[in-house]
Amino acid sequence: MTPPAIHTEDLTKVYTVSEREAGMRAAVQSLVHRHTEEVRAVDGISFDLAPGEVVGFLGPNGAGKTTTLKMLSGLLHPTAGALSVLGHIPWKRERDFLRRITLVMGQRNQLVWDIPAADSFELNRAIYRLPAGDFKRTVDELTELLDLGPLLKKPVRNLSLGERMKCEIAAALLHRPQVVFLDEPTIGLDVTMQRRIRSFFAEYNQRLGATVLLTSHYMNDVEALCRRVIVIHEGRLLFDGDLASLVQRFTSHKTVVVQLETCPDNMEAYGEVISCEDGLATLRVPKGETPRVTARLLADLPVIDLTVEDPPIEEVIERVFANSFPEASSFREAGSRS
């Protein structure tokens, strides 16, 4: 078995933050007596990523996603627990490690604001010591995949947000990192650009066999790129497994769509009616009752067509975070870890 590209075990990060009430009095008090509080941003999470895996890292704001990515990329020192990336301990920031990873954050800048991206690329070539031939090949490839051609010669500050993001991504990948951490790579971009960047990362992963850990608010990103997802909430791991089984586990209802001649009066007898127009009825049915309800529908009514669907993934995720899960740790899918 190949060793994992990323390994974490009981990874924990505790911040000590000083806090005080608003106002003058509290400000003076805080000079003498400082109130500090411990915040467990990441609270004992464990997971492995195999080389070449693309995994979605999900959680609401403040769940500890960015803190985890910063620990994995070496910017933050963990408070406790073990972690290794490509066999290195990230916080030591060894050159050999830094040359093999990248962290793309929505707003962070690889690029020098005042000069064309092509010049920043040249600087990165020197920083990462890339041979001229390899460098040119990579730039050509990235230019083609991200459609950078007309952008590279313009000063970065004259680019639009989406154009700049594409150049940022290219700059972050010039050294062909084997491990890619993406923190909201498509934030603030329009749908077309999101799709473009999504398909780019799929292609990048295929071509280089790179390991990708991705956080995103856009479930489309996750659905398109990741078969496996890791869900964290308040610093704890809620779920680790197939996206499909996440949906399975966290959906209590299914959507049953029935095509009839006309809408019958007693549709409520079968489930919660969401809509019924021109004989097309949409019902919300508890998951466990779905087989019985569909059987009854088929037996009782002149059904033309019938489909059973899972609710949209956004809705599932929303429900995961909305509910509290005291038994959270039991949701870990042991079997899906490769």
Added chain:
Amino acid sequence: MALAQLYQAQFRTSLATMFQYRASLVIWLISQVLDPLIYLIVWSTVAIASGGEVAGYTTGDFAAYFIVLMVVNHLTYTWIMWEYEYRIREGTLSAALLRPVHPIHADIADNLSSKAISTPGILLAAVLLALLFHPTFHFVGWAVFAFLPAVALAFLLRFLVEWALAQAAFWTTRVSALNQMYFVAMLFLSGQMAPLTLFPPAAQTVAALLPFRWMISFPVELLLGNMTPQKTITGFAAQAVWIVLSLVLLRIVWRAGVRVYSAVSG
């Protein structure tokens, strides 16, 4: 070899960036001319009022001193202490930490390329001031020659000390107080406000023991021909010792600073 290529690329980037900021470079230049100009006028007035000279300095000597001081100050100046807090606050330091090179290289290249662009400006200002204030120079051949390594070492020393002190931003968000203290010490003990020979002997001893003098006053006095060969050698030795000490300090505070940063930055 790889480091040379890095500097080459870094210089190109820095120069291109600097050219985008020509206006602010001109403003920096003006402030670097104004400071010594004010002291020059003050001391000339004092010299005239006290019958032509103060402690052996004529108006022409003061003019020569402050014009050379202006050039040396410009050549050794860095802005790193002002910028560092911003870097930490805005997270640009994180980007630097993810790169497989020490961020100090980019700063060295930045500072040198800004000097490459602005030095013609300061030399022009020096010529104009010379025409206005009639300095009396007593150049000595070997000393003019020794001035070049002295000013290069002075730059290196000032850069390393200020880079190390800039790391204070890792521990406190209020670095401007520390910066002020440093700049006041610099003003008095580096010879920026007056030639150090005008100070009482005790103050001169303090100045000799601290690094500030070796960042500015030493190359200035050397070019003006005020140094004996013996004192010059002592000066170079002092520069070397302080450079080694500041390198050690820099290494310690950088490591400790990054450790703090990686413990708390969210």
